[in-house]
Amino acid sequence: MSIRIALDNPPEFYTNLDFISGRVILVLHRPETIGNVIVKLEGESHTALTVPSTGDRDDLYRGRIPGGGGVGDIITESHKILYRLFQVYPDDGAALAFQPGTHEFKFNFKVPLNNICHDPKAMSALLGIGGLSGSGFRTMDGSKQLMLQHVKGTLPPSLTGFPQEAEIRYYIKVTIQRPGFFKENWRYQVGFKFLPVEPPRPAKTSQEAFARRPFTFRPQAALHQKKSSFFGSRSSTASPSSGAGGTPPSIEMSARLPFPSILTCNEPLPLRLIARKLAPTEQQHVYLTALEIVLVGHTQVRVHNLENTERSTWILFSAPQLSPPIQLFNSPTDPVDAEFEIPKTLWKDRRLPNTVAPSFRTCNLARTYGLEIMLTLTWAPSSSPSSLKPNSPSITLPLKLSKVDVYSGIRPPQELLNSVSTQNSRPPRLPNRPPQQPPRPGPGVNVQPPAPDPLYPPQLGTVGATMYEEAPPSYDEAMADQLAGPAARPAYSGVTAENAPSTMPAEKS
Incomplete structure (x- = not known):
């Protein structure tokens, strides 16, 4: 048995909005029953630091390290910044027997613009029921991601060069599931380099x-010589003078x-x-x-x-x-x-x-x-x-x-810039105001209608108040599905090979 991932016309690196397509090539030497063939597009940001000693008073008030790490222990943190799934086999969920020979499964991904770990809904959806998706295969432990601090932003570039401390890597992984309690799943992965598109550039100005x-240079020293003693010896002294070298x-x-x-x-x-x-x-x-x-x-x-x-x-x-x-x-x-x-x-x-x-x-x-x-x-x-x-x-x-x-020098497509500028030109939505119950009037009291609130003008009405209820769409929501990645891109090598072994310490569970 052998597994290989062959990418279709792979560039030097991928960027946002690129389509990553290829084939999973499986070579069997004997009949095998295969349940699922899952291809994943993943990006991970790993960091690791050693807990320092409490050398000053401020360290005594440092919050407790998660996991109970003590002085000298290595603490790790990992973020799934990119996670996409593509089930290439089967379509109906039935496990079939494969005969010896070469079998190919095609896959296709589109790289998004923003990271995914900041979205609690996406992380919860990755959990599925009991940590399993509807297809029965484990996706990821999204509960760990929900416990971390996240920042929404464009996917970061591939980054290495800090052994045992930090790295950002991107992978294409394939998992071939084999039904049976004692049968191990087959896995294979290939790394790729990633360089993001640059944000919209500000307008050029003369600033x-x-x-x-x-x-200011120090004044040059002028040399003054004096005759002294019977033997005619000379002694020289240096003193600042502007006449020797001019005004500094x-x-x-x-x-x-x-x-x-x-x-x-x-x-x-x-x-x-x-x-x-x-x-x-x-x-x-x-x-x-x-x-x-x-x-x-x-x-x-x-x-x-x-x-x-x-x-x-x-x-x-x-x-x-x-x-x-x-x-x-x-x-x-x-x-x-x-x-x-x-x-x-x-x-x-x-x-x-x-x-x-x-x-x-x-x-x-x-x-x-x-x-x-x-x-x-x-x-x-x-x-x-x-x-x-x-x-x-x-x-x-x-x-x-x-x-x-x-x-990065990778300009985003003009259609994307136009879409973003259109969304940014929308007027800001009004903040939600909690409903207030009017006091109950006593018997014989005339109820007057409330005075209009200048912050909530009546001309907006019910329709206007809900018009801007949702936040402006993100890059992913603003771009069209058919929008392709940028064509022009500079050279980028990173620091190490994308398929080099990871230098990060093992993450503690």
Whole structure:
């Protein structure tokens, strides 16, 4: 016996609204009776953290860890962010005997937009009666999902690279049930990479997010020599003087990104580096001699009430020694507040690595990004780069943009964007008002109709009050069934192979 899953024209990775189709190929060497052939589309987000010791007073008030975990124990949390079923055999529920040979079963899934674990109705439906579905096969233990904290959002990307701590994986699993008390079910699975579509991009504006830092070089020291003693020995002392190197330059460096700050996977940085003159000087010969641009990712890992943040870095551009160095400003006579933009040719061809996952937030994992720029500036006495010496005054400035979003670069279909914008343009519904019983009037008292409430205008009436009773539809509700996944998509490799063994510790039941 052998089982294999063959996908139809599998891409490098799948995304939302994609159709995943294929065949389950079963090769039998002897007759077998098969009850059900179930194919599942699953996505799981696993996290694991070690319970720390109570080292301070705040830890003493930490809530009790579920499962009674003590100091040093590994606590795990798992979320079923995607769960779809497809029963490929049989149609009528009858178990039949299969003869030796090759048998194929076709399946077809459509990847949704949002995760499923936030929906208690969906989790309860997966339970079925007694943990079994109507077909008699076990789906999943949805009761565990109901006990966890959930976040509704777009399905997160595949994520690995944090052994024994965090990972997000997607699978296609097949279960072949064999009737009989002592017969074991056959199972097989294959993993696939997933990269979500990006959210609707905000309209472009002329605004910019920036990080800036002013600085002033220290005055260069002038050397004064004095004759002393009978033997003609000389002693030298150094004292600050503006006459040797001129008035020290005073400059402000800033890093700017379009606002909102959005970077795109496999696309260049829309970064601008600008120098601004703060004070008049006689000699304003300042050179950019080194530059480094680093993308910093912060992965927030949560297990119940334990949290940890992992820091990852990707070097986008690194030049420890620019050759030739770049002179800031065109002339020392430039007026105050004059600006000089560092040429973008240094990093215009540097794209985000294909191992960078887009920003996301799911139930127990989140990824945010920032950008760090390190600039080394050197003050020279003349406008010739040859005047730069190893002992020339220099300064290294850090510039940090802490709130940067990374998008996948997979634009959602225009039909979906139009549908979402239409739903967002609906007027907000009024909150439900609990009914109030009017007081019973005494005998001989005339009952006056209640005054109209300005919050509930009478022109809405009964029909208008129930018109917006339901919340606006989600992405899944807004999209059409025939809407296909995006065609254009960038390269994405993830960190490890999608079929590599899991590195997460076993979950305690």
